[in-house]
Amino acid sequence: MTTNKYLTATLILLTAFFASAQNAKEAVQDHRQIKVGNAQLERDTKELESFKADVSEFQSALENGDTKLAQKYRKGILTAMEREIQQTEGKVARAKREVVQSSVEKGTNRMEKRSNRRTFEGTQDDRRDMRRDRRNTRDDRRDKRDDVADRAELEARLENQKALYESAKADETLGNGLLEKFIATMNNDLLETQEEIREDKGELREDRRERRDDRRERRENRLNG
Numbered sequence: 001m002t003t004n005k006y007l008t009a010t011l012i013l014l015t016a017f018f019a020s021a022q023n024a025k026e027a028v029q030d031h032r033q034i035k036v037g038n039a040q041l042e043r044d045t046k047e048l049e050s051f052k053a054d055v056s057e058f059q060s061a062l063e064n065g066d067t068k069l070a071q072k073y074r075k076g077i078l079t080a081m082e083r084e085i086q087q088t089e090g091k092v093a094r095a096k097r098e099v100v101q102s103s104v105e106k107g108t109n110r111m112e113k114r115s116n117r118r119t120f121e122g123t124q125d126d127r128r129d130m131r132r133d134r135r136n137t138r139d140d141r142r143d144k145r146d147d148v149a150d151r152a153e154l155e156a157r158l159e160n161q162k163a164l165y166e167s168a169k170a171d172e173t174l175g176n177g178l179l180e181k182f183i184a185t186m187n188n189d190l191l192e193t194q195e196e197i198r199e200d201k202g203e204l205r206e207d208r209r210e211r212r213d214d215r216r217e218r219r220e221n222r223l224n225g
Contacts, residue, residue, distance in 0.1 A: 029101065030204040037197040044087075044193060048186045051080050055179045062173060074174060081165045081182060088158045088189070095151035102144040139206050146199055153192065161185050 058073035164182045168174050 030200050030207060033098075033200045034197060034204065037193055037200060041190065041193045041197065044186070044190055047080070047084070048183070048190065051077070051084075051186065052183060054080065055183070058174065074172070077174065077179070078165070078168060081161070081168060084182075084186060084189075085158065085161050085165060088154065088161055091189075092151065092154045092158055095147065095154050099144070099147045099151055102140070102147045136206075136210065143199075143203060150192070150196065157185055157188060 054073050054076050058070055058077060061067075061070035061073060161182065164178055164185070167176070168178050168182075171178060
């Protein structure tokens with residue numbers, strides 16, 4: 001019996017330690033993602049304004065019959081479209097990593113939840129832990145669902161941008177609303193980045209709450225040990 005109690009206590013401590021380390025790691029990742037997101041938002045905003053300006057100059061050159069100037073801006077526009085596609089490819093890769101990260105977080109909280117169920121004795125602290133576990137489970141499911149949706153949206157945007165770029169290369173006048181449609185993808189990208197920053201800040205708040213719970217649980221384990 002004594003051996004079983006010792007093993008149970010050891011398992012609880014190991015689970016708490018692993019969960020605490022994982023929560024700290026998640027907080028670092030969230031801070032990094034927010035920093036990257038803000039830098040990305042600033043860059044994308046500047047690039048969108050520059051792209052719009054080039055489109056306006058290109059269309060003016062066409063209207064004025066200045067073929068040489070129009071070709072200059074057309075070349076710059078196609079280069080900018082290539083750059084946007086490459087950046088979207090990078091965002092898709094990051095979105096895939098975030099889905100994996102969400103799965104890891106979900107697994108960590110699931111392990112902690114199983115540990116709490118095994119040691120449940122009906123005390124006030126136990127009931128509080130169970131409420132926290134249910135809340136964490138809801139948060140994890142929502143985060144995973146959001147990350148999967150973000151990835152799918154980025155993948156669809158990437159395919160759309162590639163199709164518009166191929167059409168643009170074959171059209172000397174960049175007509176048929178090609179440029180307006182591409183600008184729309186860039187606008188949607190900005191909105192998506194803003195939403196991701198909000199989500200990352202929300203996840204950071206969740207991580208802070210989980211770390212507070214971890215500290216409280218470690219104190220309780222020391223007192224009960």
